[in-house]
Amino acid sequence: MMSGRRILRLSFDLPPDADAGLPERLRRLLEDFTPRVQLLEDGALLDLTGATRWWQRDARGITELVQLRALAYFGLRSSAGVANTPMLAAMACALTPLGQRTVIDDSPEAISAFLRPRPVRELPGVGGKTATLLGEYGLHTVGEVADVPQLTLQRLLGARAGRTLHQHAQGHDTTSVDPAPAPKTISTEHRFARDELDPARHRRALLALADDLGTRLRASDQIARGLTCTIRYADDSGTRRSRTLPEATQHTVVLARTAYAAYESLGLQRARVRSIALRADALGPADRATRQLTLDAQDDKPLAIEAVADRARVRYGRQVLYPAALAISSRPTSAPHQDGGGRPEDTRGHRAT
Structure with a gap:
């Protein structure tokens, strides 16, 4: 119809x-x-x-x-x-x-001619794990999922997820265009002193950027629902990957994990990277989060340290405490960033907006 x-x-x-x-x-x-x-x-x-x-x-x-x-x-x-x-x-x-x-x-x-041949992973809400699970039952395309009874999908994925997937596979979507203003974002960028090949230094920069975003989110009592990683290369070209966070958060450990996943999805092979930028997307007030992110028990200690570090930074400056993975044997020769963010490895061309 x-x-x-x-x-x-x-x-x-x-x-x-x-x-x-x-x-x-x-x-x-x-x-x-x-x-x-x-x-x-x-x-x-x-x-x-x-x-x-x-x-x-x-x-x-x-x-x-x-x-x-x-x-x-x-x-x-x-x-x-x-x-x-x-x-x-x-x-x-x-x-x-x-x-x-x-x-x-x-x-x-x-609609059927377009939708049915598409891989099921292209449907909204279908991540890698869901696509793998459906593939184990021979459901690789949207058409194959559409032909499966809704109750079968609900037994595989749960009541809500199964019902939603069945509707999407049939081409049904009840969402509408919302003309409300776009959610706010904050971003931060690391510029390497020279084009950088080393993936370890790329990951160290990602951690520094995630730490910066997490600190700023907590200081402003905000949460982010998404994260965007932008890589600029030696030829001044660039690529961008966006990820939805498991749940809205302001914690560095979760932001860093998502940043690593976005970076790894690019599959870079000895790429000469000029700069890396992270952007926290779809910001909202922390008190409006419907529920807090559920973390493994091993994450409790980093979050407790995170709170202590925030208090110390407020009192003594941001250079006092930083993740141990950012420690290097010698400091860069350039001057620290003027906002006091002179943590190791983060003092070269690091800027926030």
Whole structure:
């Protein structure tokens, strides 16, 4: 049954050092096409359902115009996916090269033709463990999952997860475009003194950045729901990976684990890295967290030390305590960062925004 909805998902090639005012200017441009615009960390969702008649163009025509204006005004290339739900639009966008667009017609046949052959891991909420479990039962594609009774999926994954997966595999998605302002973020960056090949130094920089983010989140009584890692290389190109945290958190140990996972997903082989940046995404007040992150017993001690370190840093400065893994035999020759963040290895070109 056709819904009549037309949802556009855009993914922009945003530079890591983008102007802080760019998101708001981009929002104003997108709102010229429709008032229902939801900014995301790497792009936007637009509900074009009511815009097609006004612009006297179909969804594909409006999408082409949006991409052209974003490129002309801001120099932003984008990939785009159009479908009748945000889920399908996002899946289509993820498969589309920059500068192009994928449009899924609003018909059961077109939706089925697109969705059923896709790997099940492309459905939202299906991580590596879930995909592996489903694969053990011969469920590798969305179509294979869609043909399984919902009760079977619920026995495999649990009542809620099984029901949600069954709905997604059928192409059902009840979410809507939320025009509320995008959640706030904070970021921090480490610039190496020279292009760095050593993965151990990359991981040490990641730990320093996670420690910095954790300290700032706790100091401002905020929690993050996601983390984005951006790597810049010797040729000034870059790659970015975003991860959703297991639960909203402000703890360094969890942020570091997620940062390592994002870094390892890049599969770098002797890459000359110029800088690494971490961004804490979708911030919110700590007192609004629905529940605290459940950690293994072995994490209790690091969290207790973390609280002591925070109090010591407030009183004596941030250079007093830092993770032992950041200790090196000699300090860099450059001057410490002006905010007092002169921990070893973190004193070269480290900046926060």
